[in-house]
Amino acid sequence: MLDAVVIGGGAAGIAAARTLDAAGLSVAIVEARDRLGGRAHTILLDGAQVDEGAHWMHMAEVNPLVGLARRAGFTSRRAPEDRPLYDNGRLTTGARRRAMDRGWPKLDQAVARVARSGVDETLAASLPALGEWTETFAFGLGLYSGADIRELSAIDYARTADGTNRFLKDGYGALLARLARPLTVHLGRPATRLRSGEDRVVVETAAGDVEARWAIVTAPTGVLKGGAIRFDPELPADLVDAVAGFSPAAYEHAILRWPESPFHRNGADQLTLFRGDQATAAAMLACIGGGDLHYFELGGPHAKIWRNGDEAWKRAHVREVLSLHFGKESDAAEILHVTGWWSDPWSRGSWSVCAPGRYVARDALRHYSGGRLRFASEATSPDQWGTVGGAWREGARAARKIIAALRS
Numbered sequence: 001m002l003d004a005v006v007i008g009g010g011a012a013g014i015a016a017a018r019t020l021d022a023a024g025l026s027v028a029i030v031e032a033r034d035r036l037g038g039r040a041h042t043i044l045l046d047g048a049q050v051d052e053g054a055h056w057m058h059m060a061e062v063n064p065l066v067g068l069a070r071r072a073g074f075t076s077r078r079a080p081e082d083r084p085l086y087d088n089g090r091l092t093t094g095a096r097r098r099a100m101d102r103g104w105p106k107l108d109q110a111v112a113r114v115a116r117s118g119v120d121e122t123l124a125a126s127l128p129a130l131g132e133w134t135e136t137f138a139f140g141l142g143l144y145s146g147a148d149i150r151e152l153s154a155i156d157y158a159r160t161a162d163g164t165n166r167f168l169k170d171g172y173g174a175l176l177a178r179l180a181r182p183l184t185v186h187l188g189r190p191a192t193r194l195r196s197g198e199d200r201v202v203v204e205t206a207a208g209d210v211e212a213r214w215a216i217v218t219a220p221t222g223v224l225k226g227g228a229i230r231f232d233p234e235l236p237a238d239l240v241d242a243v244a245g246f247s248p249a250a251y252e253h254a255i256l257r258w259p260e261s262p263f264h265r266n267g268a269d270q271l272t273l274f275r276g277d278q279a280t281a282a283a284m285l286a287c288i289g290g291g292d293l294h295y296f297e298l299g300g301p302h303a304k305i306w307r308n309g310d311e312a313w314k315r316a317h318v319r320e321v322l323s324l325h326f327g328k329e330s331d332a333a334e335i336l337h338v339t340g341w342w343s344d345p346w347s348r349g350s351w352s353v354c355a356p357g358r359y360v361a362r363d364a365l366r367h368y369s370g371g372r373l374r375f376a377s378e379a380t381s382p383d384q385w386g387t388v389g390g391a392w393r394e395g396a397r398a399a400r401k402i403i404a405a406l407r408s
């Protein structure tokens with residue numbers, strides 16, 4: 001029997017397994033997909049390593065993956081902080097741009113006020129008057145949070161920490177896969193049931209059971225909510241209620257090759273917003289690493305438009321939006337790949353968000369200490385939810401709890 005089994009081989013699962021392994025304990029990861037990394041996955045496109053999920057190393061100051069990447073020989077670069085805005089295909093500059101930029105500090109102050117008050121409301125309700133820029137800010141916040149700000153907890157949003165960001169040349173997903181190399185991993189084995197007893201947990205999979213003294217569950221909250229994993233005995237009602245308190249965030253990419261794009265003149269790695277309405281606003285992480293690849297990005301309600309669309313429909317939508325903003329010039333953009341994290345059965349959303357009053361779900365899942373199960377994922381991070389770095393720290397935290405229990 002193993003000391004511990006980890007359900008899920010994304011950032012949280014890999015961090016948990018590495019921490020247990022480094023403490024000299026026997027551990028294995030049981031992973032549903034035939035690959036590791038979860039929502040951080042690097043693919044080869046046009047000869048380049050490109051992330052189809054997480055790409056930004058957020059909060060570089062405290063993100064343990066920055067140091068791990070350096071030690072593993074991965075090259076990273078700092079992400080620019082400017083956010084160019086295109087309005088009707090034209091770069092917004094001068095006084096108009098300065099007027100828009102004045103909105104960000106106002107917004108930060110308003111959100112901080114809600115956090116201090118302790119009375120939760122929707123992020124939309126906490127927005128200050130931003131005049132003609134209100135829609136643009138709503139789009140930006142939807143992009144960052146992956147949620148409709150009319151449904152998002154302002155306190156949960158306010159608790160997220162801010163810092164500088166970095167990009168990895170060879171991909172965030174590739175880094176996670178590298179860091180998992182020394183671990184014992186069972187790929188292509190979805191856990192269907194977890195049976196907890198007095199001294200062990202049995203993880204049932206179609207290819208056989210895995211037994212361990214402890215289990216760390218890192219499957220996404222959407223997967224837990226969907227009932228893909230049964231718990232025996234059933235989880236307590238308050239924990240089931242906490243899991244129900246999470247909603248899936250929507251964030252999707254299309255990856256483009258666009259050698260002559262208008263963004264080349266703005267420099268590399270610029271997160272560029274296109275002003276528009278629900279159907280036409282979008283963002284572009286342009287000229288990745290100074291090259292010809294670009295991420296067309298949708299977040300929150302704008303990404304939910306993709307929920308029911310097939311690949312052809314998504315491609316047509318990207319074309320339509322680009323053409324509205326950039327006319328014939330956008331014909332040269334070649335769509336190499338579109339994502340579908342929302343409907344992916346092992347993700348069920350891009351990360352987890354909470355409605356007003358429900359942000360306590362993060363702590364409830366994080367501090368659950370019943371039986372031999374622990375939970376860790378991006379969702380349990382109070383201040384870095386929705387990030388790889390947050391998930392990594394949570395996985396390591398849950399593992400340390402188990403190490404302490406085994407040694408006590």
Ligand SMILES: Cc1cc2nc3c(=O)[nH]c(=O)nc-3n(C[C@H](O)[C@H](O)[C@H](O)COP(=O)(O)OP(=O)(O)OC[C@H]3O[C@@H](n4cnc5c(N)ncnc54)[C@H](O)[C@@H]3O)c2cc1C
Pocket residue numbers: 007008009010011012013030031032033036037038039040052053054055056057058189190191192218219220223228229251252253339341346347349350351376377378379385386387388389391
């Ligand atoms: C398009 C997109 C862009 C993003 N951009 C960024 C970004 O730039 N920066 C950033 O920091 N974060 C970003 N994120 C969020 C980030 O990817 C996640 O927060 C993070 O990867 C979550 O890690 P995790 O370990 O909690 O979950 P996951 O990575 O989802 O790992 C969970 C694992 O559990 C497995 N699993 C599920 N069910 C079962 C089962 N029944 N049995 C066994 N295994 C199971 C899954 O296959 C998966 O491998 C982005 C996400 C998306 C989708």
